[in-house]
Amino acid sequence: MSFWPFGQSEHSNINRLLEEYFQVLHSVEKHNENGAETQATREEEGGTPHDPGPAQEALEKCLDGIPSIQMLNNSFIDGILEESELLNELTRQNNTLLDFICFGYFYTADGVKVQNIEYLIDQLIECVGHIDANEFDAATSGSGRSSRGSLHEFDDDDCISGSASPDNSPRPQQTYLNKATIISEIFALDIWLISESLVKNSSYLNKIWSIIYHPNFPSEKSPLIPIFLKINQNLLSTRQDQYLNFIRSKPTLVDDLLKHIQISVLMDLLLKIISTDKQESPTGIIELVHEQRLTRKLLCYLDNDKHEPDIQACAADVLKAIIAISANAPLDDMSIGPNSLTRDLASEECIDHLLDAIINKRSNALINAVSIVIELIRKNNSDYDQVNLLSTTLSSHPPSMRDPIYLGVMLRKFTEKLTYVFQILVDIERNNSAKVLENQLGEKYKPLGFERFKVVELIAELLHCSNMGLLNSKKAERIVSERNKAREMVAKSLQDALADLDVQDNDNTHSAESRSDAYDEDVDESFEIPYVNPKQNSKLRENPTIGDRFKISLYDNQILPRIIYLFLKYPWNNFWHNVVFDIIQQLFNGRMDFSYNSFLVYSLFNNGSASEFMPRDSRVDICDFQITRDLILKGYKDSYAFYEKHNTALGFMGHLVLIAEEIVKFSKVYKVELISPKIQAAFQDEEWIFYSEDVLNDTRIMYSKILGGNDYLEEENGYEANGDNFNNDSNRNENPELGGSLINVGNLDQDQSANPSNFPTTSDLHNKLRKKLIDRSREDVDRRNEENGVIILGMAPEDN
Structure with a gap:
């Protein structure tokens, strides 16, 4: 006999109870068989799976006379549940115990036969019905005890009758919860026989699912949630096919789960169920929840009058999670x-x-709706589609619900409402009731607000969307339209469509080919020099792609200059600076030839003349905006003055330098005079030349320092610490003036002033730039004096 406490002892209580049970079972069966033989003879059936063996003394006390079915009662299964080693024995695959739980049975006082596993499920539901989540939370918070405990204090009659005995009244919730927890852990074990016994009977699964209808279930801290989840998640992972058969039979699946949308772990279960329906191994779950209008019901939560902000956020999180896995x-x-x-x-x-x-409800509904749209765009970028839509035909790639998502409808709808979307920014700006705050420097300001930030983030993401290849192709619009019609036809009558599709596809192929040239030729990829000219403007506006239509709306409504103006107004909001930088970076990296992107870039450098390319009836106010003058130079001057006063730079300087680098890179990558001579004129401004060649270059050197110490690329480029030697000429950049990246120390001159060791901090850089500004001012004064014939006499010598 082993003394190891976790070993399987032949004399353990569990084995003793099992032996007693099977002895009583066989005695009852034998008695019934003998009684039946006195009335009629019947053919012998197969032997029982267990040999009765000799009866024990405990059995003799229990039988006490003639065996009857009342002796085979629920005391055996209840005794097993009270054993602390029950789960360990099941984990060790105790076959006798598994047979007892999955195949064993007993008789009620009325002589009704009850399976042990069915009794366990009924006991689980009975205990769940007595658990009050609120009372349990209060009890556990006061006592600090775990929810799992011994069942010896549990009166089984109390559970069945629904009343607690006076002795157990201080802790009634704990005893009910203990029993429910143990039963749920039995069902959650990864044991084939137990899970098979559950999934083969839909009534068992329906009883387990009914836990979700308990009135105390909606509480986030309810102990019923882990009980429900551990069983269902186990069946989903171990018996997926059979469990999904049960799920597909639930006409209220979506409603059952969405009633508890605030419980994140339940939403995770919903996502796991949906994620079983993959393209290579479909399960039909997606169509099931789609028919139950999952997305529409989630969108209905975006209502400030009906739902609290946290509920709206939960619905948005579920939609974003669905978008992410799709x-x-x-x-x-x-x-x-x-x-x-x-x-x-x-x-x-x-x-x-x-x-x-977004437009009408605003507030939390706006914030969550914008986050959904942004996620939809990011996860469905047509440039990364697995199948190139432009190379598909109805015959080579029959339309299905698994086709890539086309965002043209979405971008077109937002383009139509872009004026109303941008009006949100204007309304918030004009709202004088906004609370005025004060920062640590004593400056008073009106906060930007999350709504304005999300609206501009939305515009930035829509600009990303407008640059996708499919949204700048007329051919793609035609192909998507044809595939949508074919998909609808298949959905309406699948059997008939399969037979008819060949005939219609053949007809459509010829007609589509005849229209294809017309659609493809609608996008005229020819252009003139400069790119920005009245003829190109008219051509792009006459028959724009969906992507260009959005850019035209941005241009006509003067949205970009008005957004960029706000960049400097909120110098400490780096999230805001980042989204504005994202918009500007997209514009400078977009197409400049036969796309309307070149006109947006033109408006950045010469917005005062933007009306030249607008409709004549346009009533939008035009602001005289120039990005080099009104953003970069003004921002630098404001930060310089602020540093002189507070010894620190303004918070937008990091992003301002990045934007300046993008502008310099743009001027080097493109011959800007081919885009517009007016853009080239902006780059000829003396202040911009001084900033880009002196200030920005010195700033770039400082930013090229490794944080916390050594110079950037010291020995690899032959650069010594004293900055006097640059031995490795092979590492020099052939075009050292090209902006947009950190400077390579190996590209610096041998001039000691260019050594990054000379201004390793912002303070050093500021002092160096101050000296440059003073020297430049003196040079300007001397030059003007010379032009005007003014002679500055020196001081008279002192008399000796």
């Missing part, structure tokens, strides 16, 4: 690719709902 480029094992859920979310009806939340 990305067109697979990211992980949960990825399922494009499907009917995200296709529905990008539909005209859902986009209208999101626009309504």
